[in-house]
Amino acid sequence: MQNAILASAVLMLAVSWPALAQPPAPQSPKLGSLDVTVNWRSRTEMWDWFEGNTGNSDYGLGHSQVRVSLGQKRSKVDCFVEGEAVTVFALPTDVVAPAPLGQLGLGGTYYTANSNSANNTSAFLKQAYLQFKQLGQMDLKVGRFEFFDAVEARSSDPLVTAIVNQRVAHRLISNSASPRSSDRSTAGSSSGTPVPTTSRRSVGDPRRASSKSAA
Numbered sequence: 001m002q003n004a005i006l007a008s009a010v011l012m013l014a015v016s017w018p019a020l021a022q023p024p025a026p027q028s029p030k031l032g033s034l035d036v037t038v039n040w041r042s043r044t045e046m047w048d049w050f051e052g053n054t055g056n057s058d059y060g061l062g063h064s065q066v067r068v069s070l071g072q073k074r075s076k077v078d079c080f081v082e083g084e085a086v087t088v089f090a091l092p093t094d095v096v097a098p099a100p101l102g103q104l105g106l107g108g109t110y111y112t113a114n115s116n117s118a119n120n121t122s123a124f125l126k127q128a129y130l131q132f133k134q135l136g137q138m139d140l141k142v143g144r145f146e147f148f149d150a151v152e153a154r155s156s157d158p159l160v161t162a163i164v165n166q167r168v169a170h171r172l173i174s175n176s177a178s179p180r181s182s183d184r185s186t187a188g189s190s191s192g193t194p195v196p197t198t199s200r201r202s203v204g205d206p207r208r209a210s211s212k213s214a215a
Helices: 002-021 106-113 158-168 206-210
Strands: 034-048 058-073 077-089 120-135 138-146 180-189 197-204
Touching: 034 106, 058 106
Parallel strands: none
Antiparallel strands: 034 058, 058 077, 077 120, 120 138, 138 180, 180 197
16 A cells, blocks of 8 residues: 555656746846847867968867847737847967968868958848738738748647657758848748748858858
8 A cells, every 4th residue: 555655656746747847937038018039159169170281270269149139029910120240259360371281170261251350240130020910811921030941831730740840840941050041021821821932032140151161
């Protein structure tokens, strides 16, 4: 009897533990009626390139990405504006050697592509759009915003939604490896039918574009 009670208590604790351990979702800061979001990511790269008779093949460099957004959600329309600033800093100035060595790692590529400057910052409008909801059976989104493959249509089946989100989405086009936004418009029904998209031009991360890395 005691073993059964103990087993039941352990089972109840195991079931309820995720809910007890999960912290509450953080509240977004407000600026009046607008939601404010600030996201900062940074990383450091260390290079140990093939050593030659000249140039610096053992060095480090840094990257920084700051995104600041303002948005508001209402029953009929959502609005969102986001700016982004990307920085490549602490580039060594001796990472390009005479031929045949050339650029000694990606630091040399960044340095050459940015007019032989050790610190480079670019700021641009990342997203700015209006999303009109409940236009009859349609939704309409117009402006500059990010695009993710495989999530153009919504499914009412939770299993299909989970598979798409975890296994299919973001495989070809995403905002993680090479952040891009496009001036476009999308329209679709709330029932999950495919969403036709009209794209005018793509806006990428200038840091990556200048370094000529793959998009």
